[in-house]
Amino acid sequence: MSNQQQSALSQKRDPLRLPKVILALFMTFLFLFPIFWMIFVSLKPESQPAASPLEWFLPPYTFVNYIDVIGGSDIFLWIWNSFFVGIVTTILTLVLTSLAAFALSKMKFRYRRALFVFFIAGLMVPGEAMIIPLYEIIGAMNLLDTYSGLILPMIAAPLGVIILKSFFDGVPNEVIESAQIDGCTDIRLFWNIVLPLAKPALAAIGILTFIGSWNNFLWPYLAIISESLYTLPVGIPMFNSNYSESYILPMTVNALASIPVIIAFLLFEKQIVKGISFTGIKG
């Protein structure tokens, strides 16, 4: 990247470079500290209260808490629920938004512009302010306390349509026209020609949708009553509030919930960062 050359060029002349790097590393330590603390506490034997900060991080270590938590809670069930809801939400979001974006970008029909504006307007509707009517609607559909009730309200994300439409707009119309002359059906045009070109956008939207769903708290907290349908973010508080004194087991639950996400982050870092920089949307 040419930008790195630039900073390489001027960094020789930056007398403050070393202090800046030290400051950056100090901030790094500060940001990681709570995560390390969580993991180290989860490895503490139950009977070992720590009197000094250092003792949190020193041995003895044990995995017995992990065995206790896995045996004594539904944590795998909650992880499975979160995973299932996340995957279905992500797939449905990608299917619905890419189909709609394809039509808006590559088909000519009346009210096309009006429809696009109608979808854009949805960006301004804050889900958080809509929980009461949404609860009523999902209730009337008899979908409270079901997977569908968790998934359906999340999949009509206009942002995906808007991003994918702008991606599809980049596909030259000549390609589309010549394929149509060759007798290509709309659905094959969509599936074989347009969709493969939007892979980076689909990956970014998909990953951000999955993370959003995985971490979604407010809606599952309202819409789910049965413990067997808890997602992880709802299960954790229910588990943890039973342990207000000792926090070794709660931290084990937190660590168990976080380790897969951290690994996923390390694997998909590039797509996550790309996704954020072109959607720029806060959860």
Place this chain on the structure above:
Amino acid sequence: MNKKSWKNELRPLPFILPFFIVYVAFTVFPIFKGMQMSFFNWTLIEQQDFIGLAHYQNVLTDPNFWEAFGNTTLFVVLSTPTMVILALFLALLANLNTRFRTLIRGAFFIPSILSVSVISYVAIFMLQPYTGVVNNLIQAFGIDQEPFWLAEPSLAWVSIIGVTLWWTVGFNMILFLTSLQNIPDDLYEAAEVDGATRMMMFWKITLPQLLPITRVILLLQVLASFKVFGQILLITGGGPGTSTRPIILYIYEMGFERYDLGYAAAMSYLLFVVLLLLSLVQLRLGGKGGRMI
């Protein structure tokens, strides 16, 4: 209209319709449903009497509503500038050309992918008096105090804002970082030829070039902070007393603990109007922030 053009008009339907139906049912319809509910005495068992604007009158004279609204505003006012400045500061650090670059970026961002439940409980237990690591650290530095972080309103706010910063600042940091990397090199090279100091380059090139993204981040942040809920519910439960209760928590309590869905819907509607106005400001002022479109 002849047969062929009819067919043409129907062609997009299978593509548009699935999204359209879900979008109308779960994004557009709730807006109208919410308005309807706010005009009724609407409880969980749905005894419905039309009462017109009475809920709105009651909400607007409800001191609890204004307290919650004030708390939310306080959170926005305190957290937004801190968040934006910290994000810029971290982005500048993450943009340093060192071999630790990936580590630094990862560290600033990783808290944002953790669940609100995880970060809340890590915070609660770290902040616990006597056994929490934060007080342990304070005392290790020779300060003989035992702050009860969540028991006093001002300390509770400091805790909530601190946790929120740690949790979410990485998101904005990435937006700043991308923008930093998009500043054309020739600007710096030209400035170098002219003999500009690094300080001057920062004030005359970097900051002005970051202005558009700063505006976007600022507005996104105000909107996001206005919707604060999860971490407050889990960390303080709105307490001590009701001193940290934000508007969405009050809506939640009225709707799902006192079962007054009509009243909660009226409050939601007021919140909706505020957020809508903020979004409109964002679309007008966002400049390139309209880049979402």
